[in-house]
Amino acid sequence: MTERDRLFDALADLRRESEITPSSHFQQSARAAMHAVAATRRRRAFNAVAAMRRRIAIVPSIGAAAAVAASVLIIGWSAPAGSPLYAIRTAHEELQLLAPGIDRCAAELGDAESRLADASGGRDRSASLAAASLLLAAARADLPANHSSPDWPRWTRDEHQLAAFQNHDDGGKRGSVGGPGGTTPSPSDEHGASPSPGSDDGQSAPSGHGASGDDQNESASPSATSFPDSDDGSSGSGPSGGEASGGRDAPSAGRGSDGTSGGSGS
Amino acid sequence: MAVAHHAVEFHVSSPTTPCDASQRRTVNAATAAIGRIPNGTAAIRAARRGEPEGWDWLFNRYNRLVLRYVMSRLGDADLAEDVSQDVFVAAVGAVRKLRDDSETGIEGWLLGIARHKVADRQRGLMRDRARSGVIVEDAHDAAEIAVDRISAGELRAAIEQLPATQREVIIRRFVLDQPLEQVAATTNRRLGAVKSMQHRALRSLERVFERSCDD
DSSP, rough: OHHHHHHHHHHHHHHHHHHHOOOHHHHHHHHHHHHHHHHHHHHHHHHHHHHHHHHHHHHHHHHHHHHHHHHHHHHHHHTTTTHHHHHHHHHHHHHHHHHHOOOHHHHHHHHHHHHHHHHHHHHHHHHHHHHHHHHHHHHHHOEEEEEETTHHHHHHHHHHHHHHHHHHHHHHHHHHTTTTOOOOOOOHHHHSSOOOOOOOOOOOSSSTTTTTTTTHHHOSSSSSSSOOOOOOSSSSSSSOOOOEEEEEEEEOOOOTSSSSSSSOOO | OGGGSOOOOOOOOOOOOOSSSSHHHHHHHHHHHHOOOOEEEEEEEHHTTTTTHHHHHHOOOOOOHHHHHHHHHHHHHHHHHHHHHHHHHHHHHHGOOOOOOOOOHHHHHHHHHHHHHHHHHHHHHHHHHHHHTTTOOSSHHHHHHHHOOOEEEHHHHHHSSHHHHHHHHIIIIIIIIOOOOHHHHTTTHHHHHHHHHHHHHHHHHHHHHHHHHHH
């Protein structure tokens, strides 16, 4: 018997020994284990699909909510005063003012001018004018002591414009109150009726007390006297009847607060 | 003794005659599953969909093959059944990775899983023996050599010493009775390479037993 024969005999023995009949216990337990694992995997896959579907279902809702929020934000961004979304506009303006290194006065003047533009465009005029008045008062508090700052003529111009609008509105009311026979004075009429003395240096500074901080008077400024919209503050048409103070006229007459220096006769 | 008679065509054996009611139920369910699924490809598709019929079909078709392979490597029936169960459970988790869902591909895939599971179990057994201090008996028992016959245990031990590729060829050819072509297909090798590996493996085994005789 050769070595190869011995080896093949051994291989045949190994083959016979390996040919075992699977026990019923093995068949059942293996099948059950397989099915259990398959069921777990199927359940997991199902859950994953369900979770994916849930996520996908949420997407349109999130998109719609985001679209609504974006719309509200966009509309509210430039909402006129008095509008329900005006709070958004004031909020983002407040946030801008909180930014470091910002020129608060210029920013407030810009905001006030946007309110005046709203008023001139007829967008909630009375509320816009009220908001502009508040913003100009705030800007006044932030005006620099240096009167050569470009903010000063800008503020003056805006105050004049505000006063002009308010006068126009007041005149309209008076006219309507006065009955059909009444006349509605136009800003130009009033302006004509109360010529402003103008300032020496050609700069009309409201109240002229920038450094003194006569805010009480300022808040009431400018006088009821109207100033033409075209007045750029350099034409010497300062607030009427203002006391010359340091070469700057002060619109101290206010909005007819005391009625003594306004000179508008309104 | 001729080698050729070992290399008969591979046939899947039908389930054994049931000896009790539960086994009969198992066989009936398996038969029904096989009846609905025409081939391995359909079974794999069903299994991927998580249908139990697919797994039943695969189990019925391949459990004997896997069990025989594992038994030839481990030499313990209980251990072989345990490892075979692990093979099929692992197959459930790995079915998505199967590329070739032909019969040959499935067979190679399952035997590949079985090879890894056997290796895992052998490592575990060695660890256990080392921990318990059991000394493994020398495979080349002098008494057995004296009767001029190599026992299955000796041969198994010698086969385990072969390189993995040669071991796979020997087991598939002489234990699972697979023809050379099938071994080449399931191991993704050329026919010539399989023949060469078989020759080298047999020569190595002969040398092992020649040495043991000399000793």
